[in-house]
Amino acid sequence: MALRTDWPVVDTAISFTSTVGSATPYTYWVSVLPRTVAGGQTRRGRQYELDAVQAGEMQLTLDNTDGALSPVNTASPFYPNVTPYRPIRQRMQWPPTQQLLTADQATAGDASALPTGAIPSSLQALSAYGTPTLAAGPVGNAYQLAVPGSSTVNQSIVALAGWSVTPGKVHAVQAMARNITASTSAQVLAELAWVDVNGAIISREQGTPVTLPGSAGSSLVQVTATGTAPATACGALVSVTLVSQTAAFTVQVDKWQVEQAAAPSTWTQPGTWRSLLSGYVERWPLQWGEAGLYTSVQITCVDQFALWSPQKLRDPFYLDVLATGPDWFYPLDDPANVTTVADLTGKRLAAPITVSRYGPGGLTTGNSVQATTAAGLFKGTTASVASFNNTTPSGSFQAATYVQLDAAGIHGPPIGGAGWTRIFAFRAPVGVPAHDSAMWMAGQPTFDEAGSNAQVFGTLSASTAGIFGFTPGAFAVEFINNSTAVVNWASPNSVCDGNWHLAVITVSGNGLTVKITLDGVTSTVSPASSATPTGLVTDTLGVVIFPGQDQIYNGYVGDLAHVGQWSSVLTSTQIGNLYTSWRSCWAGDSTGTRYARILAWAGFPGTSAIDTGATASMGPASDVSGQDVLTSLAAVVTTENGNHYVRADGAAVFESRITRYNRLTPSFILGESTATGELPYEDLAFDFDPTRLSNDVEVTQSASTQTFRATDAASATTYGSKSLSRTINTSSALECVDAANYLLARYKAPDLRVQKLRLHPSARPAMWPSVLQLEIGSRVRVMRRPPGQPAIQFNGFIESMAWTLSPGDAYLDLEISPADLALYWLNAALHTTLSTGASAGASSVTVTALPDSATNPFKASVPAGLQLTLEPGTVRAETLTVSTVSATSPGYTTCTVTFTSTLGFTHASGSVVCEALPAGFTDATTWDANALLGSTTTLAY
Structure with missing residues (x-):
């Protein structure tokens, strides 16, 4: 590959083996640079700071004379994967080198001074024998892997992926390897493995085996291989591959190089790859020119924002439920006058609303959510609920209307396996129910008090003399096996208060651990025998039914919603998260947390860089319901008054408003x-125009709809009245006031823009x-x-x-x-210097006094648990946690700081010691000039 010293290496490649949902970074890439006709255009971002961010876009014209990029060409090496939204990247390497790898791949992380230990996914290091790590090698880091004894040969010890292959071109690979296990020997070779459109290996090109004698101080030995990429290659791996071994051994590999060349050239550290756009091919329009003799494809490529624009979000609670993978989930939010209720997962049939053979009771759908108190509502969904009114018991033969889950193929919880979980929300009227009131029941066809029977109940107790004998109005759970109540539990207090409650029941696989979580509080029952009933046939909501005896009784009076089941035991964290989602809809999230939560709801598999956010407490996330993902993310950005975009390398970025405050130079x-x-x-x-000028600002708080206004009469007199309105989802009314005043101060006068x-x-x-x-x-x-x-x-x-x-x-x-x-x-960042030098291995350092030493003790600024960084921005930078500090008096000159761990480096007297700095900053004095608070100081929010 010929290099120009005045032009970066350009890489334009498509991953035909990957899709939108594939994990990143993508493994296999095929270069389309040789097909590129007349360059291309790439655009990302927005016009100015108040405008909406647009999806990034790239236009490229690719030669398609061979028809390989035709979606319907079955002979194409890329068929059938010439489809919309295949990943594409365009990047440049500077300084230009022959290397196709990244600098960190080639140097085992030395280019970025990566620490030893786990390998970041960006290095795309693989192995057939385990998980390689970064370890100290002869020069800097090396990839390291322990190869077990008697391992299968001809497999990769360490392999690197993610580089772009060019079909039909000769590629060469080289690496340096050594064996650091004494009294062992192994043979290895370098290998190029070509893969097809399905990611399957087409063929391998292997170099000459070399012997690695084992010793702790063994030398690195070079391995090389050369081969031509097949015309059908859609990607490739390079690896150091095992040929033979005498015993288990540990190998180190370093100094990788992959290039387009007939033979390996002198090793060179790669230049830095900088992306122009990482996204997806959205369109593959075919064109014929020159009287039909020349075929091209003018592809349109977009970044992740384009995929989020059409993707709609459900109510947050539903999103969180679906993310946990339920077997089925009936929200009971169906419209009025329906005859069935629908399963949100789409895995089950609609369950019929059934009338008792003894006549109808009451069951209506499409009802609004109500509660006695505001705290008794749930916010995770704004959908409707089902109301039951089966009020007239008549022994065991009651008129009733109920939901027949068993008609949808549901016959009680699963038996054995990984256990099970069932969830449902309910609201019972205020007061003691007139009779035991069953919300859910699953049972055998008949009930025989003297014989073998099995049932599961979730009910409300009518009185201490009722079937269950619990506190009147309590929520009760009973499991019966062989006529024995193996679980007999009730809430300590009545739940018949007109408010909504969420119940979650879990049973372990062996049936010996039962947990009932009511409104986030968990009780554990350990039955003497399995609590998993067998032979269940019926499964109903709103009534107890034994069809073999024509018995229907204990009809439910109240509201039900959100009934679901899992063939596993949800963890306490999952249950807690579902309750928080259901009850408060994640009110209290910071903007950074909310942004990350929306990305998770969207199923985004890529990388992200998300600031915490200066807005510490948002309102409920109910504003995402029915909105597309991009609009929902933008609403978080508006609340924060921050910024977001898709970085050129494809990462989703959310920046708090503080980020730009901190960029002072x-x-x-x-x-x-x-x-x-x-x-x-x-x-x-x-x-320079008044388009973005505003002197009448209104900020509306999303949850309360309260509006806060800030105006500037002088600006209105000079420029005329100019309005700016925005809605922000913060829980703080004061923040709304601050936002209005900030926006007014920022935009009451025109400003230059480029x-x-x-x-x-x-x-x-x-x-x-x-x-x-x-x-x-x-x-x-x-x-x-x-x-x-x-x-x-x-x-x-x-x-x-x-x-x-x-x-x-x-x-x-x-x-x-x-x-x-x-x-x-x-x-400002807290910073001082070392009073005396500190040696590696020491657990304490002596630092000079802080600026407020005349009045405040050192520990007032440096408490236990604070993290301090020594020599930030240098190769010796390290961050440790404070354990204790020595006692000081006003006027102190030095203080001894003891850490919870020891120093990894030696630091000279005068070295900087500071609190941990934000990402991207290494100068602890950056904010000193801004930290002076006086009568003319401007405060942001």
């Missing part, structure tokens, strides 16, 4: 003064390493020095990035929103 300066390090630009257009700025790295290759680091949200400074006029200095954040590539040319167009010019007050 520009990453790069764009201007014509190249001698001072500025990046030159070509086209520049500023926008409408277009073009960077042209192909014309100035020295710019490549800087330009490829730019990302949405990067803070930059734009300098414009017009002749005879004052210089314009514009500080802003990149909101939109649009790449255009063509043969021999590449440029990047940016749109930039203004950085807030106010210097907001922020807490």
Whole structure:
């Protein structure tokens, strides 16, 4: 592969073996760069900071003369996987090298100074013999794996995936390996394994075996292999493969290189791969030109936002239930006047609403949720419920209307196996029920007090003299086996209060552990014999029925909803989460937690980078119901007043409002003064208009619908009345006030915005390493020095990035929103220095006094449990937890800090010691200037 020193290596590849739901990172990629015609265009982001973020998009024209990219071509090596939403990536490597691997793959993490231990998934290291780790090797890290004795040969000891293969091209691999187990010997070789569209290995290319003699200080031995990728290759693995062994041994592998070459070249550390877009091929439109002789495909590619736009979300409680994999779940939220109730999972038939042979009782659907008190409601769903009114008992022959689950193929809980769980929500009228009132019952065909019978009841007790003999109005659970009540449990208090309650019953596989969780409180029953009834036939809601004796009685009066079952025992955490979801709908989430929760509801399998969020307590998540995923995520971002986007590498990013407050200095300066390090630009257009001006701001609290207003009369007089309205889902009314005032202060006057700025790295290759680091949200400074006029200095954040590539040319167009010019007050990071040097292995250090030493003791700022970082941003950086600090008095000059663990490095006197810094920061003094609180200090929220 010929390299240009002034042009990055470009990788455009499709993963035909992966889908939207595949785990990331994707394993196999095939390059389509040789098919690329006339470059392409990529755009991500939004216009300015108040606009909605758009889905990223890439347009590429690919040569399809051979028909391989035709969706209906059965002879294509990619058939039948030429379908919408196959993963695609476009990335560039700088500095350019022959390496197809990432720098961390090739160096076992040394390029990023990864710690020893578990291997990050981004390295895509695999093994047929176990899980490799990162360990200290002869030079930096190495991949390490213990190979068991008598292992099957010709399998991968360590393999690397994720690089792009080019069909028909010769590829070469090299690696260095050694055996560190004394008195053993092994033979290994390098291997290239080609896979087809199904991920199955087509063929292997193996190099010459080499012997690895075992010793703790053994030397690295090179292994190599070369081979041509078949025309049908859709991906590949490179590996160090086992040939033979004398015993169990531990191998280390390092210095990998994969390249397009007839033979391995001198090892080179790869340049950094920077993505332009990672997403999915959405469309494969076929085109014929030149009188039908030339075929091309002009593919449209999108990022993850495009997939979230059409994906609708259900009520949060339903989403959480479905995520746990129930066998069936009848919400009982069906509309009025139906004759069946539907299973939300789609696994079961609709269950009929059945009338007793002795006449109808009362059962209506489509009823609104009601409760005696606000706390007695549930918020996890806004759907309707079913109301039962089987009020007239007549011995064992009652008129009633009920839900017949057994007609849908449900005959009680499963027997044995992994146990079972059943859930249901209920609301009983205030007062003692007139008779025992069965919400759920499963039983055998007949009831014989003297013989063998089995039943499971979930009921309300009428009196101490009733069948169950419990506290009047209590929620009772009884399991009967062979006429013996092996479980006989009741709640200590009445639940007939007009409020909603959630009951969860779990039974272990052997039937000897029964747990009843009522409103989040769990009681455990340990029966002497199995509590799992056998031979159950009936399963009903709202009545007790024994069809073999024509007995129907204990009709239920009250509301029911959310009846479901699992063929497993849900964990206490799962049950607790379901109760929280049902009762409060996750009110109290931080914005970061809510954003992550929505990603989980969406089934997003990719990577994410999610800030905690400055909004610490949101309202219920009920606002997602019926909304698409992207709208729901955007609502969280609006509440936070933060930002979100899909990073160029495909990761979903949520940034709190604090993130941009913390970006105080520009990453790069764009201007014509190249001698001072500025990046030159070509086209520049500023926008200055009142489109985003607002002097009448209304912020509405989502849960209460209360509106908070902030206005500026002077701005309205100058520019006319300009309104801005937004709804935020915070539980704090004060935060709504703060948000309104902040937005008013931010937008009551117009501001410059960069409408277009073009960077042209192909014309100035020295710019490549800087330009490829730019990302949405990067803070930059734009300098414009017009002749005879004052210089314009514009500080802003990149909101939109649009790449255009063509043969021999590449440029990047940016749109930039203004950085807030106010210097907001922020807490500074606690920082000091070592008074004396500290050696590796020590558990304590002596530090110099803090700035407030004249008035406050050291422990007031550094309590036990605080994490301190020594030498942040260096190769010796390490973070430890404070155990104790020595006593100090006002005016102290030093203090001894003892940690819960020992130092891993030696640190010199004067080394920085600070509290743990936010991700991406290494300078503890970053916030010092903002930490001075005075009469003119501006406060954000």
